[in-house]
Amino acid sequence: MRDKNLIYNLEGKPPFLVALPLGMQHVLAMFAGNLAPILIIIGVINSTSSVISTQDSISLIQSAMLASGIVTLLQLYPIKYKNIQIGANLPIVMGTTFAFVPTAINVANTYGFSAILASSLMGSIITIFIGFTYKYIKKILSELVIGVVLIAIGINLLDVGVNYCAGGLAAKKLGTYGDLINLGLSFSTFAIIITIQRFTKGIFKVSAILIGLVIGYALAYVVGRVDTSIISDASWFSLPAPIILINDFHFELAPIVSAAIVYIIISLETIGNVNGITVAAFNRSAKEKEVSGAILADGVGCMVASLLNALPNTAFGQNAGIIAMTKIINKYCIALGAIVVIISAFIPKLGAIFRTIPDSVLGGAVIMIFAMILINGIKIVAHAGFSNKNVMILGVTFGLGYGFGVHPEITSNLPSYISWVFKDSVVGVCVTSMIASLIFAKDK
Template sequence: MSEIQDTKSRKELDRELVYQLDGRPGLSTAVPLGLQHVLAMFTSNLAPILIIAGVCSLSGADTVVMVQCAMFVSGLTTFIQLYPLRLGKNYQVGAKLPIVMGTSFTFVPTASAIGAAGGIGAVLGGCMAGSLVEVFMGFFYKYIRRFFPPLVVGCTLVTIGVNLLGIGVDYFAGGAGAADYGSLQNLGVGFFVLAIVILLQRFGKGLVKNSAILIGLVAGYVLAAILGMVDTSPITDAKWFGLPLPFQFHLQFQLPAILSFAALFVTSGLETIGNTSGITIAGFDREATEKETSGAILADALGSTTAAIFNALPNTAFGQNAGIVSMTKVVNRWCIATGAFILMISGFFPKLGALFSAIPNAVLGGAIITVFGMILINGIKMISKAGFSERNILVMGLTFAFGMGVPGHPEAVAQLPSALQFIFNDPVTATCIIAILANVLFPLKDESDIEKAKEAMLG
C-alpha cells in the first residue's frame, strides 16, 4: 500500500516539477517532454545545412559531416542556455531558461550567395568572425537596444522571408540547376508533403501538430524512395559511429563575407532577445531580466562560433520551441536537457546524418516552404506592432527601396567605392543596415508612436 502511495506521490511531484524551472522529474516524465522539443525543431535544425551543402556542391560524405556536427552543436548550446557558464559576478554565458538552440534560417540567403561564390570555407570563416558582433551585443545590449526596435527587425525578417521563398521554390521544383527541375514528379512529391504538413497543422493536436513538418518529411521520403528518387549510397557508405570533429573544412576569412554575416548576427541576436522575453512572459509571467537576456545572446554567440569550428552554420534560439513553452507552460530545465542530450548523442551516429542528407530536394522543399513563409509573416507582424505612422512608412520606404531594390541591380552601384558596394551585395545585409540608419536619421517624435514602439519592444 505504501509503495502505491509513494508511486502516486512521485507522479504528483513530477507533474508539479515540470512547471518549475529547477528540480528533476523522473525520466519517464522528462524524456517525452524533451523529445517533443527535439521533434519540433529537428527538421528546421538540419534544413539550412542541407540547403547550403547543396549550394556549395558538397559530397554526400561532407554533407553527413555537417549534419552530424549541427546536431551535436545544437544540443551543446542548448545545455549552455539551460546551465550557464559564469563570467564573474555580473555576466554569464547562457540564460538559465528553457531555451532550445538550433541552426538559424536567417543566414541561409547570404550563406547561399557567399557559398556559391567562395565555397563552404568562406561561409564558415565569415560566420566565425561575424559572431563577434553578438559578443558585443551580449555585453552591451542594454545600451544599444534602442537602435534595433521592432520596425528594424521586422523589415529585416521580411527581406529574409522573401529571399528564402525563392530558395524554397527552387527546392520544391527539384533543386536549382537540376536536370528534372520543375518536372511533374518533383512537383507532385512537393505538393504531397505540403498537403500533409497543412492537414496536420490544421487538424492535428499536441505532439502530432508540433511534428507536422517531420511527419510530412518522413511520408515524402517514403514516397520518393518508392519512386526511385532517393540515392542510398551515402547511407550505405556512412559509418554507424563517428566523432563530430572540428575543422573538417579549410576556413577562409573574406572581408565582404564577414561584414555581411556581421549584419545578420545583429538580427539573430534580436531574435534571441525576442524569444527569451517570450519564454519568460509565457512561462513565468514576467519580462526577462538583463542578466538572462545578456546571457542568452552570449550563448547564441558562443554557439555560432562553436558551430563554425564544428563545420556547421550559426545557432539561434528557436521560436517554435518558445511556442511550445507558451502552449504547454512546461519550463523545467531538466526536461529540456533530456532533449538536448538526445540531440548531442544523435551527432555521434553518421548513419542518421546520412539518412537526412539523402532527402530529395522536392521532399525538403515541400516540408520547409511554409516555414519560410512564416518568417515573412513574422516580419510583417513585427512591423504592424510598430504601426504605420507617416514616420514609419518613410523608414520602411527607404529601407525596402535601397535594401531590396538596389541589390537586384548591382550595376547601379558599380561606380561606388568598394567599401560601400559591399552593403548592396546582399539584400538582407542591405536591408538591415539601411533600416538601422533610417531609424536613427528619423527618430520618433510623436508621443503615440513612442508609446507604440515601447509596447512593441515589450512584445
C-alpha cells in the same frame, strides 16, 4: 506523484521515464528545422565549381546536431563568473538559424564554404558584444528595422524554397526540374504539414514538419526518387568533422561585415524567444540578466559552431511554442532532449538519411517556414505602425536597400565600402533602414 510535478518547475529532476519523452518532443519539433539550413547550403555549394562530397555532407549534418545540443545545454546551465552569466538559465532550445541562409548563399557562390565559416566565426563577436552591452544598446534597433529585415530574409528564402520544390540543382542536371513528380512530392509534403497543423494538437502539431518530411520521404522512395546507397555506405558511429585549423578559414571583409549585420538579427531573434518563454512560463518579461546571458550564450555557441563546421545557432521559436502550450519548463527534461541530439551527432547513418531527402520534399517542408518568417516581419512592421516617419523609412528601405540589393551589379562601379552593402539584399535592407531611421525626425 510529487516528483512528477517537477516538470512544471524550472529546477529539479523528475523521473527519467517521465522526463525523456517530454525532452524528445522538443527534439522532434526542432530536428528538421535544425538540419534544413545546412542541406540548403550544401545544395548551393554543389551548384558551383566546388563540390561537397557525400561523406563531408554527412559530417556537416553531424556537426549541426552537435553544436545545437551543446549550445542548448549552455542556455539551460549557464557558466557564471562574478557578474557575468553566459546562458539564460531558462528552458531554451537552440538550433541552426535560417536568418543566415541568404547571406551564406551569397558568400558560398563567391568564396566557398570556408568563407562562410570564417564570416560566421568573426560575426559571432558582434553577438558577444551585444550580450555584454545589452542594457546600453537595446533601444538603438527599432522594431521597424527588425521587421523589414525579416521581410527581406523571408523573400530571399522563398526564392530558395520554390527552387527546391521544383527539384533543385539535381533535377536540373537530370532534366526533371519542375516535372509532375517533383511538384507532386513538394505539394504532398506541404499539404501534409498544413493538414497536421490544422487538425491535430499536442506533439503531432509541433512535430508537423518532421512528420511531413517522413511521409514525403516515403512517397519519394515509392516513386524511385531516393538513393539509399548513401545510407548503406554510412557507418554506424564516427566523430563529427574535426575542428578546422585557422589557416583553413577564408577571411574576406565583405562576407564578415555581412555576417556581422545578420548576427544583429540573430540576437534579436533570441531576445524575442527569451521573452516569449518568460511570458508563457512565468507571466513576466525576461530579466536583463536572462536576456544578456542568452545572447552571450548565443554568441559563444555560434563561435563554437563555426569551429565545428556548423552554421550559427539561435533560440528556436517552435520550442518556445511548446512551452507556452504545455507549461512544462523543467530544464532537466529539455537537457535530456539535448543529450539525445548530441548522441545523434555521432551516428552517421542518421545524417545520411537526412542527406538523401529529395530537394522537392525538403522544399515542400521549408517553404512554409520561409513564408512564416516573411509574415512575422510584416506583423512586426504593422505593430510599429504606419506613421509618416515609418512610411518614409519603409519607402527608402525597400526602394534603395532591397531594390539595389537584388541587382548588385548596379553598384559595382561605386566605392567598395558602398558596393559590398548591396551584394546582399538582406544587408542592404538592414543598413538602409538603420540609416533612414536616423535621418528622419521623430513624428510630433
